[in-house]
Amino acid sequence: MFDEFIQFVRALYDEPSAPIPLHAPVMGAPEKDAVAAAIDSTFVSSVGAFVTEFERAIADFTGAGYAVATVNGTAALHIALRVAGVQPGDLVITQSLSFIATCNAIHYCGAAPVFVDVDEETLGLSPTALQQWLERHAERRAEGAFDRASGRRLRACVPMHTLGHPAAIAAIAAVCADWGLTLVEDAAESLGSWVGDRHTGTVGRVGVFSFNGNKVITTGGGGMIVTDDEQLALRAKHLSTTAKKPHPWAFEHDEIGFNYRLPNLNAAFGVAQMSRLPGLLASKRAVASRYAQWCEDHGWAFVLEPRGARSNYWLNALRMADQATRDAFLAATNAAGVMTRPLWTPMHRLPMYATCARSPLPMTEALADTVVNVPSSARRQVG
Template sequence: MFSQLVEFIRAKYETKEFIPLHAPVFNGREEEYVVDTIRSTFVSSVGAYVDRFESDMAKYTGAEKATAVVNGTAALHTALILAGVQQNDLVLTQSLTFVATCNAIRYCGAEPVFLDVDLDTMGLSPLATSQWLADNAHLDSDGTCRLKGSHQAIRACLPMHTFGHPVKLDELIEVCKQWNIHLIEDAAESLGSLYKSKHTGTFGLLGTLSFNGNKVMTTGGGGMVLSNAELGFKAKHLTTTAKRAHPYEFFHDEVAFNYRMPNLNAALGCAQLEMLNTFVQAKRKLAQQYKSFLQHSELKFFQEPNDCKSNYWLNAVICEDRAQRDALLKATNECGVMTRPIWTLMNKLPMYQTCRSDGLNNANWLEARVVNLPSSVIQELA
């Protein structure tokens, strides 16, 4: 079966050379825009392409405001600060995620609480979140959600849309409303994904995107904070060293961050965004071809959840057990076809082993079985 899968993937990408997991595609106006930026000399954090990229991304996602930053981690850090996350607060999130999600929580001096995921989304489970809060939290007299005993504030809930598949947002929103917790979406992997016809990253108080080189579209390095207009204004101020506007004076009114995206990266982003619908269309077609090829195999292809339109950033299969997972990884990588396991659970990493968590039954089950397959855009499928 594994050799047949390798042959199938090689036929799709029409090469006998090494096949990466996800490579960028530059077939639009990228070179034109980047050269234009170089010639303008505005290659740093001030320039027309930064403003354009923010405006275009807000329009694409339906957010009131989009604020461009240097990477997705900076976007997460900024969003958490804007949501009021402080030293010793708790933030509910999933253990099955990329490390940037919980690193950003730590940057605020807060502590992640790792809760289980749903098997049909691989994202934070509303049921697990609700159950943990019922067992461990209470609302104080001013309506702040606090941990029983220590009275630490539980300030935010940070789900991640795993591999571009949206979590159960309606249910999670209700849980957050019940407990007065801010919802912040880590939509780093889900640009182009819709939940009930609305773009991910626009349901919570804030959302974040990533444009790393391995994402659906890239700016080389970059990220975005999605928000309402008021928080968007604050996000821009906070990520530009809190400098007050003035023709020549330098005055900064709070401790802030130098997180603004350079104009050079934004130029690349503007060109990539023009191609994004084409990229997503091609990726969804590839996903359907994987699904058809694997339908009678021992490997279960992971499909988009109900009421969702996923970008299928990274296609995934679920193996029967860890032994089959390891055999698949070995066979494909030895043949020059890159596959990878899902992330090691965050609660198993040395710096997060002491954090609170629930049973994480589904997360542990998925960690032992999930493998990502090559998912780069095939232009002929667009």
């Protein structure tokens, strides 16, 4: 039943028999040279020129005022929430259709997530569902918004740009501004995605990116916080470097911080990857175009970028008719050596987050049961 699709993917990647991964990095001589330069400098850990260069490159590419490198995207989310003011006992509104790092970072702050539904077009948090939940469950006080049932402070909202497709971020930002919620963008998957002339991650007060091995560019492991607020950036850097006070030799710390610094070796890799980024994005859009055309020709449903947005197409996605068809597709493709994956198990279906407050989540559950990700690597001739 799915043989024709498997043959198409093998032809797309010019791979007749070997396993085809979901998303493999493109790397080579530039990355080797950069890492060698970091080794020659003797600065291989958390201090070095490549960290500063990588931060500057991400800030320049996204248009953010400041960028702060971290050891991974989860660490970036944790620090972003802390500097956004999230405190123990707070509630943070987010989406259940997300990688678990989003909720875990909220939990690390001693806060709890509140789940609202997502939009079918963007796969990201629905501003309508957000507004409806607030109207039904929140009240405004002089110091901010509070959950009427529990009395807990509603501190922030964390939408995710799912699979690299931009959420309806302008509308979400408007709702957050109206209710006094701090907007923290989980842009982990969306480097190279835009809404109009704004890069994802730069609309809210703070945004984060991930450079895990399966992202558009990688540092092996790494993350980045972006913001236009200089004081917020300085505090993020301070917290992520164990809250150590500057001093030529003394180890003095003024609060509990975190050892979330990105090593210079990883940053060197990232600097080299940034030189590839335009080509990688162009190749990934070409791959997405091929998928879209094949799906149109064969009557399949391909997940397109939202109207008015430009997606990086980090992971291409198809939507199946039902869960049984999805499961049959996953079994057939993986048995044939073509890696495919479902979306994440929604957070409200996991035992640690099952009791969290939530709105009705019909679109979240429908998408989780029917969407599959298919091989999405940039083709090897890039770079």
